[in-house]
Amino acid sequence: GAVVSQHPSRVICKSGTSVKIECRSLDFQATTMFWYRQFPKKSLMLMATSNEGSKATYEQGVEKDKFLINHASLTLSTLTVTSAHPEDSSFYICSARDRVNEAFFGQGTRLTVV
Amino acid sequence: DAKTTQPTSMDCAEGRAANLPCNHSTISGNEYVYWYRQIHSQGPQYIIHGLKNNETNEMASLIITEDRKSSTLILPHATLRDTAVYYCIVRASNFGNEKLTFGTGTRLTIIP
Numbered sequence: 601g602a603v604v605s606q607h608p609s610r611v612i613c614k615s616g617t618s619v620k621i622e623c624r625s626l627d628f629q630a631t632t633m634f635w636y637r638q639f640p641k642k643s644l645m646l647m648a649t650s651n652e653g654s655k656a657t658y659e660q661g662v663e664k665d666k667f668l669i670n671h672a673s674l675t676l677s678t679l680t681v682t683s684a685h686p687e688d689s690s691f692y693i694c695s696a697r698d699r700v701n702e703a704f705f706g707q708g709t710r711l712t713v714v
Numbered sequence: 715d716a717k718t719t720q721p722t723s724m725d726c727a728e729g730r731a732a733n734l735p736c737n738h739s740t741i742s743g744n745e746y747v748y749w750y751r752q753i754h755s756q757g758p759q760y761i762i763h764g765l766k767n768n769e770t771n772e773m774a775s776l777i778i779t780e781d782r783k784s785s786t787l788i789l790p791h792a793t794l795r796d797t798a799v800y801y802c803i804v805r806a807s808n809f810g811n812e813k814l815t816f817g818t819g820t821r822l823t824i825i826p
Binding site: 604606634636643644645646649691693694695702703704705706707708710 | 817
């Protein structure tokens with residue numbers, strides 16, 4: 601299947617700093633990417649839908665000014681957690697749709713804010 | 715998306731077939747049944763999907779009841795590496811920008 605790569609896989613940052621997570625579709629073009637977060641022993645919760653060349657659509661309760669999403673090309677979407685706090689510590693996962701609309705997931709990024 | 719119901723957890727002996735049930739009684743005619751799994755600390759992995767016919771691939775088989783209100787994912791010879799959370803999701807055929815909604819899934823533990 602198609603490959604979606606996330607970077608970094610793990611990051612530790614200080615409270616108040618910003619962290620950028622990249623999601624790349626390596627062998628296909630993805631007009632739509634999705635960002636999820638997952639707390640321990642919980643299911644994936646959709647945060648936002650990222651569309652190439654336009655503004656992201658955020659789910660209810662997700663602060664768009666805190667979780668900045670940029671989808672500048674057909675193979676790259678980025679999620680920036682701004683002014684991170686310990687409660688933002690979580691597992692962040694991206695997903696990309698290929699041309700037949702199948703969804704493939706990145707390996708996830710574990711963010712720890714200290 | 716139609717809601718799905720899955721058992722919270724299941725155990726299966728290594729080498730045996732693992733049968734994971736899913737109820738989707740409100741599924742509509744154009745919705746497919748998809749299965750993903752998530753191994754600890756990794757992103758979800760696509761397994762298989764189907765509309766109304768049974769499907770088989772190199773990973774698993776999917777059995778969908780005639781009324782489409784339930785399905786069963788079968789891992790024919792479970793190995794320890796199959797220990798994961800398995801998610802059953804229904805989604806429309808006209809995907810567009812449709813998002814995937816994950817339920818709580820079934821935590822499958824393969825026992826040596």
